[in-house]
Amino acid sequence: MTEIFGVPVAVILGQLMLGLVNGSFYAMLSLGLAVIFGLMGIVNFAHGAFYALGAFAALLGLQHLGVNYWAALLLSPLVIGLLGIVVERLFLRRLYKLDPLYGLLMTFGLALVIEGSLHQFFGASGQSYPVPAALRGVFNLGFMILPIYRAWVILVSVAVCFSTWFVIERTRLGATLRAATENAPLLQAFGVNVPLVVAATYGGGVALAALAGVLSAPVIQVSPQMGSSLVIVVFAVVVIGGMGSIFGSIVSGLVLGVVEGFTKVIYPEASNIVVFVIMALVLVLRPAGLFGKE
């Protein structure tokens, strides 16, 4: 059997692979959003901007400070994560007592400011970030040519997603984080510095976005609008997975990447709306999302 529904198996396998690569980015970005929303109740519209900042930090590091790709994988999320903490301390913490809408507006405005500034300094065409030497070349899988770098993206993404899930759901640190959202005053009474925990959570979520930015830098043009085109899809992924569900965001990120990949073969024109169609269906049939709790 070499064809399924008239599509050659080789093509299906190829698209499955590419879908997983894209899904890895979705998963990592939606994971950060889910962490921030699940633990802080903030709809972080600046997520795409932090993703772009992560890529730009890597690019600038390479051009001006000689920071190579491997160091950037570590340093860029660290720097951008710290920036996230500063943002949380300066702006977001003032909004916790207000309607969640204010947090959304704040972060949306922040995204516009960040993207506008990047635009001012770097222009719209973006710049190229070279693929690190060790990851150049391709695997010939028989049914397709897979660039080594894309395989690397899947590996890193799965590792990062799993460890984040593990930390939050299975460790004492994660328990503290979750307790901070359930009952902050009580946790504070136990001597935990809750504001610090919250700030660190935001920083962590933002660092995940920055890490995704560094990972994507070698495969797409590093440009100011790289985040805004992605963040809307990622929001849909989070809604489908269930707002705030860590596990849901990872699984739905990967699955939707694959679904989108197949749409690109069957009906390419619809590939940028298929995720939203699924989101609409999920909202009608299961408003809390596939993995969300009522």
Next chain:
Amino acid sequence: MKLKTIAIGLAAGLAILARAPLALAATDDVVIGDIDDLSGTYADVAGTGAVEAVKMAIADFGGTVLGRKIVILVADHQNKPDIGASKFREWADQNGLSVLLGGSNTGVNIAMAKVAAAKKIPYFALGPGGASLTNEDCTAYTVHYVYDTTALANGTATVIVQNGGKSWFYLTADYAFGTQLQNAASKVVEASGGKNVGAVRVPLGASDFSSFLLQAQGSGAQVLGLANAGEDFSNSLKAANEFGITKKMKPAALLAFITNIDSLGLQTAQGLYLTTGFYWDLNDDTRAFSKRYFEKTKKEPTMDQAGYYSATLTYLKAVKAVGATDSDKVMAELKKTRINDMFAKGGYIRADGVMIHDMYVMQVKSPQESKYPWDYYKVLKVMKGEEAFGPITGLCPLAPK
């Protein structure tokens, strides 16, 4: 609370009062409007660089015409046709707009052409590619100045088919510009003895092109026709390199600007065929202009940015010759004069609105061939204006066949 309401009311009233005389004063000036993508994917192609070029043209002209001050209004259409059209209408109604310069995006420009016809205001389409602007969507006030999809296809597709690239597969941006470009290229490929194998329509601004590229590869075609622009072009070419597709298929940039090549780097872009209306390093005139432009922007001008400069001067010269900004008189003058500057030699505006001028088929140099900064292109062929833009099609009622 009450005080605050009164204060707000007062402030609003003052603002309205303050505006009125300003709007009146503006009608004494010659007002050049520029509506373009200033913040999106096409912002480097024209954008703020084009605004700088218009300012240079105004300064070179002396800052005034017919004793009236020349001023420039700039707006960002955000790639949304409704924003472009309503801004144009607003300037025409309230700011005494004399001429509109339209930047990137064919979709937005089709909407703006309709306003130009309704408001009877000369309109130079400088950024868009869609040849429909001088065919189905033509108006008596439209001048399509820099390039169009017909010229791009006639240039790039002809040369590639002649060099042995017979079978084509297209990666097409799924909107007016992409489909017009693909259609134009398909016709040229067929006419020159090649064949069109297939196409995939890619939504504008897709984040990943690899799936589409695998389909292109599966088609077995020799040439990968990239009927897209801006960031889509850069990202699709990058991915084609990464997946090793460029080893088997020859990529053809149906529209690429020098800023795209600069941001991709020669390593990725080398060998690419493309067609352009302007290149900074063609002759002494282009180098002289580009040197002054570079000092202001730190980049060499794209064909759009050079076109903005040339079009502004062309318009101002026509106003001076007519002795008025009357739209119909200026259009009549524009259509009978020859354009001679750093952008066009012996260029002229045809009845359907196309500015006929030479176009250049280029090949991107390899990193070894490039000797100095921005030394990116080899001229493969200079196409005469008539060859590039083709005969009048008869689709525009103003220009019967």
